[in-house]
Each structure stands twice: as C-alpha cells, then as structure tokens.
Amino acid sequence: MYSDGISELNNYKVRSRVILVLVLMAAAAAFSYLFISARNNPDIPFLSSDTDAKWIQYPLAVSLKARGANYVNLTTEFTRDFELTAVPSKVSLCIKGFKRYRLWINEHRLFEDLSKQRNWKKVRIWEVSGFLREGTNTVRVEIDNGYGPPVLWLYSRGLEENIRTDTSWNVSMLGSEPVKASLADDSFVYSVNLPDMRPIDALCGKMPIIVLFFLISCAFFWLGNYEQNGVKPNLCKVLYTLMSSPKYIMMICIALWIIAILNNAPKMPIDVAGFDYKGHIHYVKYLLSNKSVPLANEGWVAYHPPLFYFISAVMISLGRLFSDQEFNAGLLRIVPFLCGIGQIYLAYLASRIIFPDNKTRQNISIVIAALIPMNFYIASYLSNESLSALLMSLVILITVIMLNSRQSLLKTYCLLGMVIGLAFLTKFTILTILPAVFFLLFYKMLVEEKCSIVKIGTNFSFMLLLIFVIAGWFYIRNWQTFGKIFVTNWDCMLMSEKLGWWQDPGFHTYKYFFRFGRVFAAPYFAGTYSFFDSLYSTFWGDSFFGGRTLYTHRPPWNYEYTSIVYILSIPAFLMIVIGTVCAVRKAIFKVNKTWLLMLGSIFVLLCSIIYMNLQLAHYSAAKAFYALGVILPICLLFSLGFDCVNGRLKSKKLFLLQVIFYGWFGSLILTVFLSLFICREGVYETPDVFEFAQQGRVPEAVAYYEHLAGKTPDCWEAHHELAKAYTFQRRYDEAIEHYEKALEIKPDAYDVLNNIARALIDKPNSTLADKKEAVKYAQQSCRLTGYMDFQLVMTLVSAYEESEQSLKAMEAAERVIELAASAGKTNVVEKTQKWLKQYKMPLQFGSPATKDDTKP
Numbered sequence: 001m002y003s004d005g006i007s008e009l010n011n012y013k014v015r016s017r018v019i020l021v022l023v024l025m026a027a028a029a030a031f032s033y034l035f036i037s038a039r040n041n042p043d044i045p046f047l048s049s050d051t052d053a054k055w056i057q058y059p060l061a062v063s064l065k066a067r068g069a070n071y072v073n074l075t076t077e078f079t080r081d082f083e084l085t086a087v088p089s090k091v092s093l094c095i096k097g098f099k100r101y102r103l104w105i106n107e108h109r110l111f112e113d114l115s116k117q118r119n120w121k122k123v124r125i126w127e128v129s130g131f132l133r134e135g136t137n138t139v140r141v142e143i144d145n146g147y148g149p150p151v152l153w154l155y156s157r158g159l160e161e162n163i164r165t166d167t168s169w170n171v172s173m174l175g176s177e178p179v180k181a182s183l184a185d186d187s188f189v190y191s192v193n194l195p196d197m198r199p200i201d202a203l204c205g206k207m208p209i210i211v212l213f214f215l216i217s218c219a220f221f222w223l224g225n226y227e228q229n230g231v232k233p234n235l236c237k238v239l240y241t242l243m244s245s246p247k248y249i250m251m252i253c254i255a256l257w258i259i260a261i262l263n264n265a266p267k268m269p270i271d272v273a274g275f276d277y278k279g280h281i282h283y284v285k286y287l288l289s290n291k292s293v294p295l296a297n298e299g300w301v302a303y304h305p306p307l308f309y310f311i312s313a314v315m316i317s318l319g320r321l322f323s324d325q326e327f328n329a330g331l332l333r334i335v336p337f338l339c340g341i342g343q344i345y346l347a348y349l350a351s352r353i354i355f356p357d358n359k360t361r362q363n364i365s366i367v368i369a370a371l372i373p374m375n376f377y378i379a380s381y382l383s384n385e386s387l388s389a390l391l392m393s394l395v396i397l398i399t400v401i402m403l404n405s406r407q408s409l410l411k412t413y414c415l416l417g418m419v420i421g422l423a424f425l426t427k428f429t430i431l432t433i434l435p436a437v438f439f440l441l442f443y444k445m446l447v448e449e450k451c452s453i454v455k456i457g458t459n460f461s462f463m464l465l466l467i468f469v470i471a472g473w474f475y476i477r478n479w480q481t482f483g484k485i486f487v488t489n490w491d492c493m494l495m496s497e498k499l500g501w502w503q504d505p506g507f508h509t510y511k512y513f514f515r516f517g518r519v520f521a522a523p524y525f526a527g528t529y530s531f532f533d534s535l536y537s538t539f540w541g542d543s544f545f546g547g548r549t550l551y552t553h554r555p556p557w558n559y560e561y562t563s564i565v566y567i568l569s570i571p572a573f574l575m576i577v578i579g580t581v582c583a584v585r586k587a588i589f590k591v592n593k594t595w596l597l598m599l600g601s602i603f604v605l606l607c608s609i610i611y612m613n614l615q616l617a618h619y620s621a622a623k624a625f626y627a628l629g630v631i632l633p634i635c636l637l638f639s640l641g642f643d644c645v646n647g648r649l650k651s652k653k654l655f656l657l658q659v660i661f662y663g664w665f666g667s668l669i670l671t672v673f674l675s676l677f678i679c680r681e682g683v684y685e686t687p688d689v690f691e692f693a694q695q696g697r698v699p700e701a702v703a704y705y706e707h708l709a710g711k712t713p714d715c716w717e718a719h720h721e722l723a724k725a726y727t728f729q730r731r732y733d734e735a736i737e738h739y740e741k742a743l744e745i746k747p748d749a750y751d752v753l754n755n756i757a758r759a760l761i762d763k764p765n766s767t768l769a770d771k772k773e774a775v776k777y778a779q780q781s782c783r784l785t786g787y788m789d790f791q792l793v794m795t796l797v798s799a800y801e802e803s804e805q806s807l808k809a810m811e812a813a814e815r816v817i818e819l820a821a822s823a824g825k826t827n828v829v830e831k832t833q834k835w836l837k838q839y840k841m842p843l844q845f846g847s848p849a850t851k852d853d854t855k856p
Contacts, residue, residue, distance in 0.1 A: 015447075019596070020588045030607045038508075038614050042119040045098065045148050045507040045617045047184060052094070053155040053164040055184035058173045060149060061748040061784035062188045064525065064549035064619075066501040074788060076150035077172045078141045078181065082163050084134055091129040091158035096120060097143045098151040098507065104140040105131035129158070139163065148506030148617070151184045173786030174815075186505035186512045186617065190528045197524055202563035210564065210667060217666020218659050246362040250348040253370035254341055260677050261337050264380060265330065267556060267678045274381025275547035276301055280309070281329055281382065287313040288327075296478065296487040303487045305474050307425040308384035311335055332382045339386035340379025344369045346393045347635050353400055354594055354636060360646065364639035368572075371669055372634070373565065374625045376676050377542045377557070384426055385628055391423035392430055392629030396601060399437050403593045408445050410459055417463035421470025428475075428486050429629055432608045436600030440593050503618035504528070513610070519543075523566045524559075528619040531610070539624035540569045541675065552708060552717045561675035568668045576634065579641030598633035605630050701725045709738065716745035720752050723759075732763035753781035754792050761795075761802050771803040790819035790828065797832075810836060 038046040047055045058076050095103065099120045103110045108131045143150035150173075155164035170178040203210065274280075279300030286294045286302070287309055296303035312332050319328045347369035348362070355361035369375065379386050398416050402408065416437075423430035438460075445451040445459070475485045515530035519537045526543060527534030537543035541562040545554035580599070587595035605627050613621045627634075642665075649658035705722035712718050719742040726735035739756035742749060760766060760774035778796040785792055793816050800809035813836045820828040 015591050016589055019591055023588060023596075027603070030603070034607065034610055034614070037611070040119075040121060042099075042121055044614045046614055047098065047151065047153075047186075047507050047509050048121070049510055050153070053153050054166055055098075055151050055153045056165045056167070056169055056171070056181040057149045057151045057184045058171045058786055059179060059182035059784075060173075060504075060786055061750050062190060062528075063504055063750075063785075064190060064528075066503050074145050074148075074150050074786065075174055076143050076145075076786075077175075077178075078143070078152045078154075078165075079138060079170045079172075079178070080163055080168070081136055081138050082159070082161075084132060084137055084159075087132045087134060088129060088158045088160075090127070091132060091156060093126045093128050093139070093154060093156050094123050095126065095141065096123055096153040097141065098145060098148065100144045101152070102142045104138075104142075106133065106137055107140075145506075147502045149184075151507065174788055176783060176787040179783065184507065184509075186508050187515060187529050188505060188619075189518075189522075190525045197522070197559060197563060199520060199523060199563040199567045202560045203567055206560060206564060210568075210671065213667040213670040214663045217670070218663035220666060221662035222659055244359050244363070246348060246352065246359055246366060249363045250344060250366050253344050253366055256673065257341055257344070257370060257376070260376070260673070261380065264676075264678045265333065268380060269556075274378075274383050275544075277382045277547070280312075280332070280384070283309045284312045284316060284332065285327065288316060293474070295481060297482075304384055304427060305425045305471065307422060308335065308387045311387075329382070333380065336379045336381060336383055336386035339390040340375055342390045343375055343393060343631055346390070346397055346632055350397050350400060350632055350636065351639065353397075353404065355639070358643065361636075361639040361643045364642045365635045367669065368635045368638045369631065371672050372539070372631060373541050373562075373672055373676060374539050374628060375631055377546070377555075378625045378628060381546060385625055388423065388427035388429055389625075389628035389631060391419060391426055392433060393632040394419050395423060395430065395433065395437065396597065396630075396632050399441065399597055400594050403440060403444055403597065407449060408441070408451065408455075408459055410462060413459040413463040414466060417466030418470065420463070421467040424467060424471035425474060429605075429608075429626070431486075432605045433601040433629065435604060436597055440597050440600075444593060503620060505619065506617055508614060508617045519566060520570075523563060525619075527622050531613060531622050534619070534622035535609075535624045536573070537566070538622075540565050544620060544623065550717050551712075551715055552705075552721050556678050558675050558677070558679060561671050564671050565668070565675055568664070568671055571664060572638065572668060575638050575641035575645065577641065578644050579637035579639070582640050582644055583637055598630075598636060602627070602630045602633050602637075698725060698728045702729065714745060716742040716749060716752070719745070720749070720755070723752075724755065727755075727759055727762075730764075732759050735759050736763075748784055750781040750784040750792065753777045753784070754795050757781065757795050757799055761798055766802075768803065771799065774799040775803050775805070787815060788819065790816050790823065790825070793819065794828075794832075 037044055039048050056078065058074075093103070093105075095101065097120060101120075103126060105128050110126055110128070110131075139154075141152055141154065143152055145151075152165055152169075156162045165181075167181055167183060169181040171181040172178045279302075282299050283294065283301055283304070283306075286299065287306070293306045294302040312335060315331045315334060316327060319325065319331045344366060347365045351362040351365035355365070378389075395416065398412070398419060402412050402416070405412070420430060420434070442456065442460075445456050478487045479485050511530075513531045516532040516536075518529040519526040519533045523537045523541065524543050524545070526537040534543075542555060542557055545551075548554055583595040583599055586592040587599055609622065609626050612626075646658065646661065648654075649661055702722070702725040705718060705725055708715070709718040709722045719738040723735040723738035723742065726732070726738065736756060736759050739752055739759065742752045743756070746752070754777070757774040757777040760770045760777070763770070775796070778792070778799040781792050782789070782796050787793060793812055797809050797812040797816060800806075800812055813832055816832045817829050817836070820826075820832065
C-alpha cells in the first residue's frame, strides 16, 4: 500500500515535470515563431532596429482614417548629396527598402532584377566606387509601396565620412517638392486633449462622487459582515444573503444590464453603432435581397462566415410583420445584447463547476463578467464579435465539464462538435483555442482514462464530422473560389482594389510592443502609441470611439467616468496578474487540466493578436475585444487573484484594509456602470454637416457646433465642423476664423488646411493676397499627405488658378488626372481633362482662361 502511494506520487511528479517542459517549449516555440517571422518574413511590415542606420520616411501627417493609397504606389524619392576630395578605391552601399527600391549614383541607374527584392528585409550590398567622382556626388533611391509608407535604410562603407540614412536626407513623394525626411516611428501620439478625457482631471472633477461610491461600498460590505453577539440584524442578513448568493448576484447583474441597454438603445444613434457597422448592415441586406451568402470580396466584411448575419436577417424579416419599416437596423442590436448577457450566465455556470465550495470566487467571476466594459460596449454595437465570443466561451465551458467528468462520452463530443461548428460559422477566431481544447481532451482519454485508440478515434471523428457538416461548406467555397480556406480582410484587400486600404503607421518596430503607460495619461486612441496601451484602453473602455475617428462624432458614453475607470482599474489589472500566477502554479505543479485550458486559450489568442498586429501594422488592429472569446478565463483568473488578496486580509487586525479593498471594488463597479449608462445630458448628437445641408437643416448643425465649440474650446474638430457649417451659410469670415482656431490647436490637420484654402478662394470679397494665402494652405495640405489625395490637389489647382500661377495650375491638374485615374474616378478624370484643355488654349495666345463650370 505504501509503495503504491510512493509510486503514485512519483508518477505525479513526473507528469508535473513533463507538463512544465511542454508548456515552456510551447511558449518558446510561439515567441520564437513571432520573432523570426517579424525579422525575416517579407509579408510582415516590421522594421528591425539597427545601429548602422535609421529607417527614414516621408513626413506624412498622422491620420486616423484608412488610407486608400494602394490605388497609387506611393513612389518616394530619397536623395543625399556628399562631397569627395578623392574617390576611394572601394565604396559599397548597404541598402534595404520597404518594399521595392531603385538606386541611382550620380544619375547612373544600378540595375537589378526586382524579383531579388522580394525579401526586402535582406540587406543588398552595391559596389559603387566606379560611379563616384571628385566633388559633389548624389545618391538617390526611389521606393515603391502600395500598402504602406515607403521607408529606406542605407549606409555606406569605404568613405572617410560614411553616409547613413537620417533626417538630413531630402525626400519627395509622387514628385512633390522635396522636404527633410523623418525617422520611421510607429508610436505616434494622437490624444484628445479635453478636460473630460484626461483621467487625473476627470478623477479630480468627480472626486466627491467617487468618494461617495467608496463610502457606500465600504458601508455595504461592513453591514454585510456585521454581527453582534453572534446575531445579524435583519438588514445585515439581507445584505449578507445578496453578497453570498451567486444566483442572486447573477440575476442582479443581468437586471442591471437590461436596465442599461433599455436606457441606452434610444440614445445611441445607429450611425455610431460600432466598428464597421455599415459593412455589417450591407451583409444583412445582401442576404435579404440575394437569398445567398456573398463572396469574401463582395463587401467590406463579406469575408466573415454568415451565421450572425443569417440570424439578423431572420430578425429583420420578422420585424417587417409587426412594423412598416422595410429595414429596422435597431433589431440588429438584439443578438449582440443577448450574447453579452449570455457571457454573465456562462460565468455563473463555469464558476460553480470550478469553484464549487467558494462562493466569493463565484460571485466575483459573475460580477467581473458583467463589469468588463468591452463586453458591454461590444454588446451594444452591430457586430458578430459577441456571438463569436459567446460560442467560444461555450466551447470552453463544455470542455471544462468534459475534463472534470469521470469518463468521456460520445454525446458530449458530439455536442462540442456542434458548438465548434457554429463558432466556425460565425468567425474562425475559434481556431485559436482549439489546440488547447483538443490536446487536453486527448491527454485525458489517453493518459488518465487509458482509453483505447478506437474509442479516442471514434469520439474525435464524430466531433470533427459535425464541425465539417455545419461549417465545412463555407470554407470549401473559399478554397474553390480563392484558393484559401481562411480568407481574411487583408486577403480581400489584395483581391479587390475596391477594398484596398491601409492605416497608419503601416509598419511596426520593437518599441511598439515594449511600451506601456500612456493609457493612464491619454487613454483615447492610446493604440497609436503601443500595443499594450491599446489592449488596456479597449479592455476598460471604448477608447476607439466605436470606430469613429472624430471626437465630435463619438458614441455617447459618459467619458468622464470612463476616464476615471482607467485609474480605478489598475488594482483590477493586478488581480488578473496575481490570478494568473496562482493559475500557473495550479496548472503546472498540480497538473490541473482546467487551468491549463484557461491559460492555454488566453496565451494562444494573445499570440494570434500579436501576429495579426505584425501582419496588419495598423494602430487599430490591437483591440482587446478580439479576445472577447476568452472573457470566461479572464473572469476566473480575476476571481482567483481577488480571492487570494481577500484571503490575506481576512483577520480582525486587517479588517479595515479589507473594508477599503471592497470599497475600491464597489467604486469600480459603480463607476463602470455610470460610464456605460448614457445620461440625457451626456448625449452627443452626431450631425454630419453635409447630410444636414442636403436636408436643408444647416441652422441646426450651426447651433449644435456653436454650442460644442463653446463648451470644448480646445477641441479642434468642433471648430472645424462649425467652420464647415458656416461655409454652407456663406459666412466665410467666421468660417475662416474657426478654421484658424482649429489650426492653432492642430497645425497638421490637412483637411482643415484644405478647407481654409477653399474658403479663402470662394469668399466673395477675396483679394489676390487671400488667394496667395490659399496657395500656401493648399500646398501644406498636399505636402502633409504626400500629394497623393486628388481631392486636396484639386484645391491646389483652384488656388494656383485664382492666384494667376497658370503653369503650376496645369502641373497640379495633371497630377489630379494621374491620381484620379489610378483610383478609378473616371468622372473626375474627364472633367479635369476638359478643364485643362480649355485652360491651355487661351494661354497659347497670352491670356488666362475664363472661369466656367468645367473647373475641377
């Protein structure tokens, strides 16, 4: 008997060590793959740092909007002059260019097969001494890039003073006037500098309310635990029952969700209803009108599987039976909302299984599922994220049940296969957690149950068969049509020019993934600064404004309280870290399969998000809600960390600290709820000036933006929108005044520069001095965008024409034709060609062209 116990113990230790080795190997393999891919894969826009030279680029103005620059390869020319008193016997240039380059030395083209540049990350060495001369020499590099900014890295060997890429180089984009190069930096700063946006300012402004929340929470906890002579007063009994009953906590959380969503629904404009909402609506309309599933390249989000959209289309069809509306987009919010509530219920079920004897952990798991802001704001938007996340959570829950059961049953594998199939038919994000699911189920049957190979094969075969039957048809169609099983948004960009786009910064470097902290000073659009700032800011609040890029058009959350949440959530983040440490100990040293599943799912999904950010180097690609499918493990980790801290405080000596601890937690709960509960006075309408103009309602837009500009004088967007509204009323002087105010706040706002140029041209009493000033504004606008936006260049054409700079007007018009043709804007091309032809004719006889409506 004793020897059997020793044997079992030794066997346990061996398994523990094997698990530890496997976990470390898996983690090392994952990070090695990410590191090697980032440095060597030419399809990943990652710039490796180097001491020999710096990566440099054209100083484009930072834009939060998607760029359609793939219509035109962003051909950029980098030049540098250097002096030689004598030509060295051997001089070489080491060069890398993102993505394809052509090299000239003193106007001598050094030819190379461009196919050799497929891997642009490899250094190419050129022997150039034969092309050098005494005196002034020029090195010129031309780089093309269709889906990002052209970037150059170069240094020389063999010169007395070796040249290397830095800010002394001149750079020109698409033939524009040369300017000084800027260092390639993927951590740009874009902050909304308003009083209710800075967390510290918001906390100071709302300090009395936060203190009140704290005191209420402390009192609630104290009363719930109060007893005298072993007897609890009736009120204390009620509070204790509420605090100690997971079922009541779950019901209260769901009730609060329903109250909040019923309050918010009529106050949330449909045009701010989430990320890519137009694409989701288009998908549903496509299903209703065509009675078929679109191909991946037939819409902005058409690459997604159809389950969410099919359910939504059914709801729209049912809505027509009870309403005269042909398409009630508000019904599309029902499915995400129900899925958000479903996450709370699944947290309740999972916590009862994993923590059967610990009601504190059960309660905290439920509360945090309802508390996490990303779960609520995504459930308020038109998106398939919530349904995909709910199905992933259900997969995790079913797997937990299977791992904790005595034996593996075929019916549970069939159930799991059905849920996985439905998840695949919603989003293929489910793929990220399947390695952990399949490995642990296989381990349980093989090692613990000692099942035969036949039984293992039968269970997995039925599960995979159901997955294939439910979702296989969609992925087979992808394979037949596009040659790929999993088609992504990036693939769609390459397949269809209509969907082509990229976003700043267009590349990534190491520092983007190793910075953190800006979220606590400027949380909104903190994703422009670093990867982890982006995850943190989107986890604890809607920091990307639901996909809108303007402060004036943001969703109507209570941003003062949202800003405060970013500070109050710091201890909550620490709870997750502590819980993770505890879970690692349980998973590895106690061979706990449940925690291996939780940690493995989070780890693989995090690695997937990092890889996606490497592949799509856009500031908006790092969103925490892409990990909404592992919200269940996150809640359980939080409750584990919370209970660990709470357990250390359970003594009479530390009771006051425990009261403070619960006071903080209650303050966080109430602040999060207020941040997401839309108040009437907190509603920001989102009038679009141009839409209001088409409807003849410009005065309403003027009144709104006058109010907003007065309320937020430091908001450049408010002044910009007000100025646009004034131009519709032909109040040009007032418009120019507010354009100038916007530029004082944000000097590199190229759209403001463009609009003030137009206003100076169009105002009735415009002088020649005004028109020359318009030229300066239009030139600056085009320079900041690399002369690649034909609409901005059209304004420059008008400015040149009005200021009697005829040759420059014609040159700019030629640029408009080139850019518009590349973008497929045939009407713009034809109109500009007609204007250019009529404009040139009078100039041949020495007189300027007369104005007419053919002007571009």
